[in-house]
Amino acid sequence: MTASFDAVIDRRNTNAVKYDKATLKAFFGEENLQPFWVADMEFKAPEPVLEALKKVVDHGIFGYSARPDSYYQAIIDWTRRRFDYEIEKEWIAYTPGIVPAVNYVLQAFCMPGDKVIIQQPVYYPFARSIINNGCQVLDNPLLYQEGRYEIDFEDLEEKAKDPMTTLMILCSPHNPVSRVWTREELTRIGEICLENDVMILADEIHNDVVFSGHRHTFFASISKAFEARTITCTAPSKTFNLAGMQASSIIIADAKIRERFNRVLERNSIGFQNPLSIAATEAAYRDGEAWLEALLEYLEGNIATMKDYLAEHLPEAVLVEPEGTYLAWIDLRAYETDGRLLEKTVVEKGGVALDGGTWFGPSGDGFLRFNFACSRSMLLEGLEGIKKGVMALKG
Numbered sequence: 001m002t003a004s005f006d007a008v009i010d011r012r013n014t015n016a017v018k019y020d021k022a023t024l025k026a027f028f029g030e031e032n033l034q035p036f037w038v039a040d041m042e043f044k045a046p047e048p049v050l051e052a053l054k055k056v057v058d059h060g061i062f063g064y065s066a067r068p069d070s071y072y073q074a075i076i077d078w079t080r081r082r083f084d085y086e087i088e089k090e091w092i093a094y095t096p097g098i099v100p101a102v103n104y105v106l107q108a109f110c111m112p113g114d115k116v117i118i119q120q121p122v123y124y125p126f127a128r129s130i131i132n133n134g135c136q137v138l139d140n141p142l143l144y145q146e147g148r149y150e151i152d153f154e155d156l157e158e159k160a161k162d163p164m165t166t167l168m169i170l171c172s173p174h175n176p177v178s179r180v181w182t183r184e185e186l187t188r189i190g191e192i193c194l195e196n197d198v199m200i201l202a203d204e205i206h207n208d209v210v211f212s213g214h215r216h217t218f219f220a221s222i223s224k225a226f227e228a229r230t231i232t233c234t235a236p237s238k239t240f241n242l243a244g245m246q247a248s249s250i251i252i253a254d255a256k257i258r259e260r261f262n263r264v265l266e267r268n269s270i271g272f273q274n275p276l277s278i279a280a281t282e283a284a285y286r287d288g289e290a291w292l293e294a295l296l297e298y299l300e301g302n303i304a305t306m307k308d309y310l311a312e313h314l315p316e317a318v319l320v321e322p323e324g325t326y327l328a329w330i331d332l333r334a335y336e337t338d339g340r341l342l343e344k345t346v347v348e349k350g351g352v353a354l355d356g357g358t359w360f361g362p363s364g365d366g367f368l369r370f371n372f373a374c375s376r377s378m379l380l381e382g383l384e385g386i387k388k389g390v391m392a393l394k395g
């Protein structure tokens with residue numbers, strides 16, 4: 001099973017953003033880079049997904065399409081089987097991506113000037129969406145202690161108390177620090193938010209990519225009270241490498257919140273979904289589980305390879321223990337404290353494109369985010385690139 005993950009698939013000239021020369025040039029100033037940035041994988045989607053897509057293509061008609069009951073059932077069954085959480089068809093709304101959903105939530109529930117809590121370093125489109133919708137970013141910075149990230153609950157309490165705070169965007173599991181929040185941590189977040197009447201948007205896009213020894217808890221599954229104040233965002237995008245299909249499930253149990261959210265979708269005419277994405281999503285959730293298990297095993301092998309490589313070649317680098325997501329967060333401050341210089345040198349001397357730590361907020365300075373969802377041979381090329389860049393700094 002692992003053999004297919006070892007295959008190197010040439011993605012150049014396939015319209016992949018990650019490899020697109022103009023995009024690389026715009027972000028990194030160079031176009032001939034080996035890419036480890038954009039969060040998609042170098043692997044083909046599961047065979048049942050490919051078969052479902054071929055069936056639609058062979059039929060040859062791509063007209064307006066409706067989601068069948070079996071589509072919803074596949075999502076409901078997956079959520080029950082993998083997370084022990086029971087959801088209902090009526091709770092599930094479709095949006096063409098989670099970032100769009102974040103924007104719709106801001107439009108539905110926040111007034112311009114409202115404050116929205118995020119936990120930096122965090123997926124940077126959150127801050128952009130908050131600002132684009134006229135709201136204010138209220139950072140509850142994560143605490144970095146001995147190579148591990150924790151939540152500063154005292155600070156969170158302070159920020160939730162602010163009367164202007166209406167929403168918290170929770171990244172669970174967390175990109176880029178790779179934490180899979182425990183049930184206890186999530187419970188405390190929920191209690192603080194509920195006490196202060198702060199709604200929660202739980203972005204759980206990475207919830208299926210969780211490594212041995214860790215378990216993802218659906219935030220809304222913790223209690224009926226949490227469920228009633230939560231909008232959960234999930235998608236097959238990260239799990240099955242289907243990001244380009246742009247299919248997300250926005251799960252809302254509370255009827256009033258749902259109605260308000262759906263009204264924004266209505267105002268923007270969001271509803272129809274393309275026939276390929278309907279087929280891919282249903283097939284992935286219904287028949288993709290064995291593939292996912294094999295993927296997780298392969299990714300754990302990549303984590304072991306990264307650890308060995310760094311221990312041997314960059315012993316002062318700290319790989320923040322990956323608990324979930326296929327994005328490694330590497331602390332290189334022992335080699336260089338100027339984050340921008342580090343990022344520039346890794347590009348120019350290492351020939352690799354990685355998300356710079358500074359992209360995720362000021363606390364990301366001196367870190368790099370490394371996408372390790374690739375073949376082992378490509379992984380080693382990436383690590384070599386990082387080493388070359390860091391060595392150039394030292395030399």
Ligand SMILES: Cc1ncc(COP(=O)(O)O)c(C=O)c1O
Nearest residue numbers: 039097098099100123175203205
């Ligand atoms: C936490 C998080 N949310 C959302 C997204 C992107 O979601 P979408 O492509 O569905 O807008 C990503 C992609 O990396 C992510 O890491």
